[in-house]
Amino acid sequence: MDNVHKYFGGIRAVDGVSLKVPRGSIVGLIGPNGSGKTTLFNTISGFYKPNKGRIMFDGRDITGLPPHRIYKLGLIRTFQNPRVWRSLTVFENVLGSAKDQRGENMLLAMIHATWASQEKKLAKEALHWIDFTGLAPVDTRFAPEISGGQMKLLEVARALMGSAKMLLLDEPAAGVNPVMARKLFGGIERLRSEMGLTFLIVEHRLEILFDYVDYVYVMHRGRIVAEGKPEEVAENPVVHDIYLGG
Amino acid sequence: MNIISFLVTYLSVAAVYALLAISMNIDYGWAGIPDFGKAAFIAAGGIAAAIVATRIVPPLMLHMHPANPSKLSFFTYYNGKILPAITAHPIDTWIVFIISILLGGIIAAGFAVIFSYPAIRLKEDYLAIALLMAAQIVWLFLRVYTPIMGGTMSMTLPSPSFKPIARALFHSTSPSAIDAAKALFLWGLVGVFLYYAEKQMNSPFGRMLRMVRDDEYAAAALGKNVARARLESLIVASFLAGVAGAVYVLIHFSSVNPDYFMPDLTFFVLTLVLVGGVGNNIGSIIGALLIALLYRASYIFGTSLGFSWGSYLYYMIIGLAILITIFVRPNGILPEKPVRTPAWDVYALVRGKQPWFLRRILMRGRGKVNTGEKSE
Numbered sequence: 001m002d003n004v005h006k007y008f009g010g011i012r013a014v015d016g017v018s019l020k021v022p023r024g025s026i027v028g029l030i031g032p033n034g035s036g037k038t039t040l041f042n043t044i045s046g047f048y049k050p051n052k053g054r055i056m057f058d059g060r061d062i063t064g065l066p067p068h069r070i071y072k073l074g075l076i077r078t079f080q081n082p083r084v085w086r087s088l089t090v091f092e093n094v095l096g097s098a099k100d101q102r103g104e105n106m107l108l109a110m111i112h113a114t115w116a117s118q119e120k121k122l123a124k125e126a127l128h129w130i131d132f133t134g135l136a137p138v139d140t141r142f143a144p145e146i147s148g149g150q151m152k153l154l155e156v157a158r159a160l161m162g163s164a165k166m167l168l169l170d171e172p173a174a175g176v177n178p179v180m181a182r183k184l185f186g187g188i189e190r191l192r193s194e195m196g197l198t199f200l201i202v203e204h205r206l207e208i209l210f211d212y213v214d215y216v217y218v219m220h221r222g223r224i225v226a227e228g229k230p231e232e233v234a235e236n237p238v239v240h241d242i243y244l245g246g
Numbered sequence: 247m248n249i250i251s252f253l254v255t256y257l258s259v260a261a262v263y264a265l266l267a268i269s270m271n272i273d274y275g276w277a278g279i280p281d282f283g284k285a286a287f288i289a290a291g292g293i294a295a296a297i298v299a300t301r302i303v304p305p306l307m308l309h310m311h312p313a314n315p316s317k318l319s320f321f322t323y324y325n326g327k328i329l330p331a332i333t334a335h336p337i338d339t340w341i342v343f344i345i346s347i348l349l350g351g352i353i354a355a356g357f358a359v360i361f362s363y364p365a366i367r368l369k370e371d372y373l374a375i376a377l378l379m380a381a382q383i384v385w386l387f388l389r390v391y392t393p394i395m396g397g398t399m400s401m402t403l404p405s406p407s408f409k410p411i412a413r414a415l416f417h418s419t420s421p422s423a424i425d426a427a428k429a430l431f432l433w434g435l436v437g438v439f440l441y442y443a444e445k446q447m448n449s450p451f452g453r454m455l456r457m458v459r460d461d462e463y464a465a466a467a468l469g470k471n472v473a474r475a476r477l478e479s480l481i482v483a484s485f486l487a488g489v490a491g492a493v494y495v496l497i498h499f500s501s502v503n504p505d506y507f508m509p510d511l512t513f514f515v516l517t518l519v520l521v522g523g524v525g526n527n528i529g530s531i532i533g534a535l536l537i538a539l540l541y542r543a544s545y546i547f548g549t550s551l552g553f554s555w556g557s558y559l560y561y562m563i564i565g566l567a568i569l570i571t572i573f574v575r576p577n578g579i580l581p582e583k584p585v586r587t588p589a590w591d592v593y594a595l596v597r598g599k600q601p602w603f604l605r606r607i608l609m610r611g612r613g614k615v616n617t618g619e620k621s622e
Binding site for chain 2: 045067079091099115
């Protein structure tokens with residue numbers, strides 16, 4: 001991951017943002033409500049096409065690619081309000097997120113022998129990620145039956161199942177109690193150190209976020225107004241002004 | 247009308263409805279596409295089968311000139327020469343039938359690609375309207391453009407002969423034995439449809455369709471090509487709709503007329519799925535059995551009342567059935583089940599227990615059996 005650049009016209013929800021997320025780092029993106037963080041995420045993950053600018057991932061230009069292609073490259077996002085598949089169980093939610101499933105082909109789906117062994121392998125992997133995220137006690141529940149915090153974990157588990165190289169997490173700790181939120185960030189740190197994953201995290205709960213990230217960008221009105229190491233940003237008067245409305 | 251003949255006719259009708267319902271259940275039930283153009287796909291299959299069964303296969307089989315050898319119109323030529331010649335041999339009618347239903351299915355699937363290619367990128371309501379319009383266009387076009395099927399003049403088709411089957415099974419060729427053979431054959435076909443639908447849908451493909459239905463944004467973010475998944479589900483469902491449409495004209499009516507494919511056919515089929523259980527193939531069949539019974543019974547009862555509106559009584563009864571379903575069992579008689587793939591075997595092996603719904607399938611929605619306790 002080299003350089004994530006973007007400019008945006010129109011309503012200027014994201015108005016010329018450039019940021020860089022080095023491989024294997026945990027980068028935070030903060031800013032008040034309506035500052036364009038989620039719009040930026042939607043643009044990176046392919047849901048919106050940028051009017052201007054370029055987005056690079058892993059040395060490839062991914063500007064304007066549809067979401068499912070960006071997923072295939074290993075850049076996977078989660079949603080601010082968890083989006084789970086409500087008619088599927090937690091286990092299937094994780095399992096179905098796997099990449100390149102042969103049985104998803106319309107014609108091969110009829111011939112069970114062509115995908116059964118892959119399905120079984122993926123099922124084992126799915127159970128591994130369910131254990132990793134601590135969702136094992138609820139894995140046969142239908143997804144809407146689990147708590148909001150568990151849905152956040154489920155979204156992370158799905159992204160991991162999709163063999164992500166980089167995860168875009170949109171407010172992973174929102175609505176989650178502090179103990180669980182710290183556990184979640186502990187898990188993120190473990191994933192980074194054990195598997196070399198990269199994270200870009202939008203979060204409002206700065207007190208937790210700042211303990212785990214390497215670098216922080218601050219967005220305000222569609223622009224990056226400050227950046228730096230967490231302790232520098234915490235001291236930055238501009239950030240205080242934005243958050244306190246000064 | 248005695249009870250046996252009522253029952254046999256009812257079962258044949260219900261079987262045809264079940265075929266249509268299974269097809270509707272794939273695109274509406276599994277993939278969540280509001281396929282209000284179902285009538286168009288049924289028509290595509292039905293008309294294609296009718297063309298194959300009148301103009302293409304019989305002349306080839308009989309070594310007759312397909313075009314007009316004398317100065318007669320095609321329809322006169324067909325009714326006078328081709329139809330009697332082909333129906334004289336039961337085996338020939340079956341050859342015509344098999345070729346017709348397969349081509350009907352393939353052509354309906356092709357129609358699905360043509361109609362939905364521009365429409366599939368639309369959001370739900372717009373997609374529904376676009377497909378509804380497709381059904382309307384197909385129906386009007388068939389009515390007005392007479393060279394295809396003679397417009398609103400019905401055309402008799404060489405429907406497959408059930409005499410040999412009746413003779414083999416019941417040692418009789420009485421009309422009731424033939425009707426019974428027909429009902430049995432149609433239910434055999436329902437069995438084939440059910441086997442196919444269950445096998446096709448209890449796979450990662452079926453799971454992907456549900457993902458797209460439940461949340462298309464999450465599906466796109468996790469690597470599913472939403473437009474393509476919708477298109478594929480329409481192709482699968484329309485293939486079945488085409489085969490069902492061919493059966494509908496060749497066996498159910500033994501004739502073809504554009505008014506068999508009025509756009510409100512779509513909503514009748516949708517009722518079967520809604521009442522039976524959206525997303526459950528067996529539910530669709532149960533819905534077909536139930537609604538066909540209500541339909542036949544209320545039609546017969548209504549017309550016997552002697553009121554001018556008596557024959558429309560069934561509209562009210564079916565409307566009532568929809569309302570009762572929505573209030574009492576909003577998920578239909580048989581609600582949807584989780585997608586069953588070999589992954590659950592692995593689950594049972596690793597966790598050492600079966601998931602609860604494989605133990606008590608029918609209990610979803612009521613007294614739920616929860617294996618896990620809430621953490622937090």
